[in-house]
Amino acid sequence: MFSNVAISLYKFDFHSKMEQTMEVIAIQKTALEGMKNELKALLELTENTTQKYLPIFKEEQWLDNQEVCLMMNITKRTLQTYKDKGLLPYSRLNRKNYYKRSDVHALLEAGQPYNTAENGFIHE
Structure with a gap:
């Protein structure tokens, strides 16, 4: 994703009285700007995709x-x-299943599908 960005990393360890280590990572300004631009493009793509599919979810x-x-x-x-x-x-969507209300109603109106032998269902 950040293939055109050169990153220089430096590590500094600072020790406090409590013996905790704090790590500071330095990055070149151009690399940071490149990462910000990539993230903005990703956000825009996400928003555009959301807008594209929003009408589908509003209809049903x-x-x-x-x-x-x-x-x-x-x-x-x-x-x-x-x-x-x-x-x-x-x-x-996002690892969660969603069902159209109309599909659920259609299945309910058709009756319990596990009552028929041809589809392999056995009553619970």
Whole structure:
């Protein structure tokens, strides 16, 4: 990421009466400015990406795992099985799963999917 930045590091150890070590790292001003510019570009990219996908999340109400389990009166394991079998689509954001409320309602209206033998579900 900082391939065009030359960094010079110097270590100084200062000892206090409590025998704690403080480390000071010196960096060239041009290197610091380069890092700041790279971080600003990364922040801008993140903000642009967020703005790009924001309308998708505003159109539909999204639920997390706990909300879906409560709404459907199922366990987390059953929810995982629904996901594994492709019965309930989901989106993953920041290592967290989200489900469209409309998809959850559609699954509820269809009935409990584990009551049928062809999809391999057995009642809990």
